[in-house]
Amino acid sequence: MSATPTLTERAGALFHRYANPGRFLRLGVKLQPWLTWPALILSVTGLVWGLFFSPADWQQGDSVRIMYVHVPCAWLASSGYFALAVCSVLSLVWRHPLADLAAVEIGPVGACVTATCLATGSLWGKPMWGTWWVWDARLTSVLVLFFLYLGHIALIRGFDDPQRGYRAAAILALAGAVDLPIIKFSVQWWNTLHQPDSITLRGAPTMSHAMLWPLLVCTLGFTLGFAAIVVARLRAGVMESRIRSLLSSPRRNGEADTSGAVGEYAA
Amino acid sequence: MKRKTRRLWLVITCVAALGTAAGLTLSAFSSNIQLFMTPSQLNAKPPPADRTVRLGGMVVAGSVKRDRKGDTPINRFDVTDGQSAVTVSFEGILPDLFREGQSVVAVGSMAPGGGFMASEVLAKHDETYMPKEVAEALQKSGKWDPKFGPPPNAASWNAMTQKQASASVQGK
Amino acid sequence: MTHLPYIITSYGLAIGLALFLSIGAALRLRRDRARLAALEATRGAGRARGTGQGETA
Numbered sequence: 001m002s003a004t005p006t007l008t009e010r011a012g013a014l015f016h017r018y019a020n021p022g023r024f025l026r027l028g029v030k031l032q033p034w035l036t037w038p039a040l041i042l043s044v045t046g047l048v049w050g051l052f053f054s055p056a057d058w059q060q061g062d063s064v065r066i067m068y069v070h071v072p073c074a075w076l077a078s079s080g081y082f083a084l085a086v087c088s089v090l091s092l093v094w095r096h097p098l099a100d101l102a103a104v105e106i107g108p109v110g111a112c113v114t115a116t117c118l119a120t121g122s123l124w125g126k127p128m129w130g131t132w133w134v135w136d137a138r139l140t141s142v143l144v145l146f147f148l149y150l151g152h153i154a155l156i157r158g159f160d161d162p163q164r165g166y167r168a169a170a171i172l173a174l175a176g177a178v179d180l181p182i183i184k185f186s187v188q189w190w191n192t193l194h195q196p197d198s199i200t201l202r203g204a205p206t207m208s209h210a211m212l213w214p215l216l217v218c219t220l221g222f223t224l225g226f227a228a229i230v231v232a233r234l235r236a237g238v239m240e241s242r243i244r245s246l247l248s249s250p251r252r253n254g255e256a257d258t259s260g261a262v263g264e265y266a267a
Numbered sequence: 268m269k270r271k272t273r274r275l276w277l278v279i280t281c282v283a284a285l286g287t288a289a290g291l292t293l294s295a296f297s298s299n300i301q302l303f304m305t306p307s308q309l310n311a312k313p314p315p316a317d318r319t320v321r322l323g324g325m326v327v328a329g330s331v332k333r334d335r336k337g338d339t340p341i342n343r344f345d346v347t348d349g350q351s352a353v354t355v356s357f358e359g360i361l362p363d364l365f366r367e368g369q370s371v372v373a374v375g376s377m378a379p380g381g382g383f384m385a386s387e388v389l390a391k392h393d394e395t396y397m398p399k400e401v402a403e404a405l406q407k408s409g410k411w412d413p414k415f416g417p418p419p420n421a422a423s424w425n426a427m428t429q430k431q432a433s434a435s436v437q438g439k
Numbered sequence: 440m441t442h443l444p445y446i447i448t449s450y451g452l453a454i455g456l457a458l459f460l461s462i463g464a465a466l467r468l469r470r471d472r473a474r475l476a477a478l479e480a481t482r483g484a485g486r487a488r489g490t491g492q493g494e495t496a
Contacts, residue, residue: 047454061442092274112459116452131389182289182293190300191301193391195392210429236468
């Protein structure tokens with residue numbers, strides 16, 4: 001070991017401050033209401049606003065209201081997968097135990113959101129485009145994302161030794177992250193039936209402010225809701241691994257647990 | 268602790284390699300990933316009549332002719348990409364969003380006598396969302412005619428409220 | 440409203456999903472909390488009777 005810590009080491013030390021599952025449980029309890037309640041209030045506000053108080057589109061009529069659920073789900077499908085990829089780097093490089101548990105919990109939530117994105121998109125496409133589904137680059141790349149989520153869910157639970165599952169699933173998640181830029185830029189690189197993004201970093205949104213605000217409120221609400229559900233599931237996951245380690249080391253109470261993922265409980 | 272640095276570089280290298288590989292593959296197959304052909308492409312290299320292709324473009328203003336054969340509507344319209352145009356004939360009900368100036372994707376094949384025989388027509392809407400009143404205000408003020416293309420720069424109207432729009436329509 | 444069935448189905452899907460995920464998470468959290476408390480209580484009792492070692496985390 002060198003005398004001056006490298007950047008990787010310092011980053012690792014920073015991550016490990018929050019790797020301790022006991023510390024995470026205490027943080028999670030405090031964090032939970034700050035996620036849950038704003039998520040609920042913002043989502044309900046945004047959905048009611050979008051459904052009853054925002055204007056209908058000049059050519060799409062009221063079906064444009066599907067946007068207020070479709071777009072937040074699409075955003076979360078991609079950013080949920082991005083979170084999965086970040087957990088995978090933490091897991092592969094720093095062997096971060098909490099990142100492994102987080103990856104286990106993000107997967108199913110992300111898959112549900114992606115499925116909702118595809119379903120609501122289909123429900124929007126039928127009356128507007130005239131078809132439930134078309135194999136264009138945007139729709140296909142999001143379908144691939146859905147299968148990546150399913151593969152991750154299966155892989156991370158597919159091994160008797162959870163550590164091997166974490167490793168394999170992390171590699172899959174990182175490899176699949178290639179799909180994220182493809183989804184983002186599919187509507188620019190190729191011609192598609194799906195329209196390009198209305199909200200971009202460059203230029204004004206090509207959307208009336210009367211529609212933009214409820215959309216932003218919905219997106220923020222859904223994002224906080226996603227975080228709230230993941231934090232709640234992760235708290236449960238941490239407790240479950242604590243239960244497993246208690247059950248697997250029967251007569252060793254009072255000593256530090258040495259079993260697997262949540263080894264540094266007492267640290 | 269060197270192991271962690273090494274693992275980090277390994278992960279970065281693998282992701283970069285995979286990204287490059289994916290990028291090269293996608294750019295190599297780029298023409299297959301396109302959903303539709305443009306009228307120029309279709310006219311330059313007409314595919315054989317037995318091959319199903321997708322044709323995409325804008326419906327030319329004033330080109331739509333609606334007819335009936337019994338109960339089935341028969342539609343003929345021109346699709347253009349600005350450089351070239353193809354006449355499409357389609358038997359069936361067009362989607363709600365179909366109009367002159369709208370982008371459409373027609374699935375079908377080249378007819379032996381020229382023109383495109385569509386078995387399905389899909390409407391493609393653009394990324395612009397605006398209330399009816401705003402669209403009317405823009406049309407009344409002469410800034411935009413939906414028959415001839417996309418709406419004007421969004422920054423000029425996206426802060427306009429429905430009330431302002433209605434007022435400006437009535438003021439004219 | 441136009442296209443009402445499509446809109447209602449979409450909103451229904453989103454709300455159904457939110458309920459499914461949040462109720463699922465809440466039930467799981469409650470069950471795990473109870474199990475962990477029960478387990479730690481028995482371990483704690485065992486410790487008091489047995490080795491008498493100090494508290495952990």
